[in-house]
Amino acid sequence: MTVDVLTETLIARPRAQVAAFAADPDNVPAWYENIRSVEWKTARPARVGSRIAFVARFLGRRLAYTYEITEFVPGERMVMRTAEGPFPMETSYTWESSGEGKTRMTLRNRGEPSGFSRLVAPFMASAIRSANRKDLARLKALLERSARVAPDAVQD
Template sequence: MDVEAHRVIELPRERVATYAMDWRNDAQWTQGITRAELTEQAPGGGFGVGAEVRRTAHFLGRRIDYVLRVLAHAPPELLDMSSVAGPFPMRVTYRFEEHPSGTLASIRVRGDASGFYGLAGWLMAPLVRRNLRKDLRDLAAKA
């Protein structure tokens, strides 16, 4: 699965990226996430490359607990994370680009579903795409 969604948000890039890259806001704008906690700080402290965030989400009627490790953190342009624990390997990338109307925000999710989620694989991409579009809608409203 490799799914990406984009949206122009009529707010400054720094404002949108700062809100989206703060793990404490994950449950406010990311579909299905009910909890997020910083479980490992970056080597220099705080949130950055090497930090890990545990997320609790609900997808297809099931609870999913997974941990994302920050691979790249370049505010206000990029946040790239990869799962180190969870039901299947995945990578989540947020990008924020300047746009004449504000910010072009993009979210890309790549993953290799297995088990129950592998059986529902034909459903995964359309559902993830729909959720990413809702994420970006909510990000525009809350940032």
């Protein structure tokens, strides 16, 4: 069974700012609740071929995995695939302008569970969907709050 979860939100910030913040792996712990740490395996900045190791807590388990960026069009799209880890996964972000100073961001997770993961795939999809909704809500709140506090807090 394939897991394919698509989640989106509308953020009241310009696309360039949302994309620059969300596409920077160093910012991930600020808006992904389950991510505990980020470690660059290649030199910064993010680009096709970059490899980033993450440690997360998901469904009560510690997960360590490495993503490789396979597509990157700054301000439009970023796709990452697990290069190492317990569950082969592809994560993609897309950003689209949606009215004056607003951005529609989509977060998609796709994967083909194997072994034990295959048995819990239906539950996993629901858990990923719930986590993604919370994470995008956190990102939205963070970016919109920074706009109210200091318009220059999140740079292009």
